[in-house]
Amino acid sequence: MTMIAEANPVHDRAKLLKPQELIVTLVGEYVEPGAAVWSGGLVRIMEDLGFSTAGARVALNRVVTRGLFHTAKRGRYVFYSATPRLSALLAEGHRQTFWFRYPAQAWEGQWTMVWYAIPEEQLLARRRLSRRLSFLGFAALHDGTWVVPYDRSDETGVVVDELDVSGYVVVFVGAAPKWLPTSAVLAHAWNLDEVARHYTAVVEEFGRYATSDGRNGLPPREAFRIRTLLIEAMRQVAPLDPKIPDSELDREWDRSRAIDIFEEVNASLRPAAQAYFASLVDPHNRSRP
Numbered sequence: 001m002t003m004i005a006e007a008n009p010v011h012d013r014a015k016l017l018k019p020q021e022l023i024v025t026l027v028g029e030y031v032e033p034g035a036a037v038w039s040g041g042l043v044r045i046m047e048d049l050g051f052s053t054a055g056a057r058v059a060l061n062r063v064v065t066r067g068l069f070h071t072a073k074r075g076r077y078v079f080y081s082a083t084p085r086l087s088a089l090l091a092e093g094h095r096q097t098f099w100f101r102y103p104a105q106a107w108e109g110q111w112t113m114v115w116y117a118i119p120e121e122q123l124l125a126r127r128r129l130s131r132r133l134s135f136l137g138f139a140a141l142h143d144g145t146w147v148v149p150y151d152r153s154d155e156t157g158v159v160v161d162e163l164d165v166s167g168y169v170v171v172f173v174g175a176a177p178k179w180l181p182t183s184a185v186l187a188h189a190w191n192l193d194e195v196a197r198h199y200t201a202v203v204e205e206f207g208r209y210a211t212s213d214g215r216n217g218l219p220p221r222e223a224f225r226i227r228t229l230l231i232e233a234m235r236q237v238a239p240l241d242p243k244i245p246d247s248e249l250d251r252e253w254d255r256s257r258a259i260d261i262f263e264e265v266n267a268s269l270r271p272a273a274q275a276y277f278a279s280l281v282d283p284h285n286r287s288r289p
Contacts, residue, residue, distance in 0.1 A: 041281025
């Protein structure tokens with residue numbers, strides 16, 4: 001079956017991409033661990049995803065400034081490679097985004113709650129802690145009070161130590177009272193209707209690329225674009241989803257179908273997308289496939 005590229009809602013997602021986050025996704029998905037990638041090639045890739053040359057270069061420079069890239073010159077070319085910090089973030093990001101690929105943790109009613117009171121003069125540390133907790137799937141019950149299903153105390157402890165805020169943070173792990181059902185806790189911190197809309201959008205936008213024979217017939221550039229946007233769609237919904245089994249949520253939604261579509265489309269597009277990426281980050285290849 002041959003799929004013909006046409007105007008469709010999936011391409012509107014490109015307008016919502018955040019350049020620095022996208023660069024991290026590209027490195028995590030298309031660059032082998034420990035390998036270096038040509039800076040000019042990343043700019044070309046970003047242009048294919050709708051960014052200007054200037055905008056792509058600004059975003060790359062900011063990623064370097066954040067300490068996520070090492071830089072090295074080879075002749076007249078500049079190459080980037082992931083720092084240990086970025087490698088750790090990529091590993092954690094993979095676990096969070098593709099949580100459905102990992103052995104399912106039995107839901108036994110355990111919750112991890114984080115409470116913190118970080119002084120105003122350490123506002124940056126407080127913001128970083130909030131971002132990292134959100135990245136781990138926590139949701140805010142109140143300012144300074146966050147909760148997530150399951151025992152996530154080990155991962156939380158790593159973040160607290162990295163940010164050096166242990167003196168301002170308290171972590172609890174335990175079960176809610178029997179009179180407080182799971183659905184009630186979720187309702188206080190999560191917007192499951194929004195999560196459901198995200199999964200339905202994945203089904204509606206990317207379902208057309210799930211073919212019975214595993215062939216999409218898309219040109220390499222389009223295969224790369226669709227696969228990258230699909231990964232970004234799943235990455236964006238992952239921290240919003242409490243990841244509790246459907247049986248505990250008392251609702252019907254498209255999460256399972258969205259995950260199935262992701263796996264099918266991702267597998268079918270990966271070879272062409274990877275080849276296209278490799279062709280653009282080769283500094284000696286001046287032609288665009």
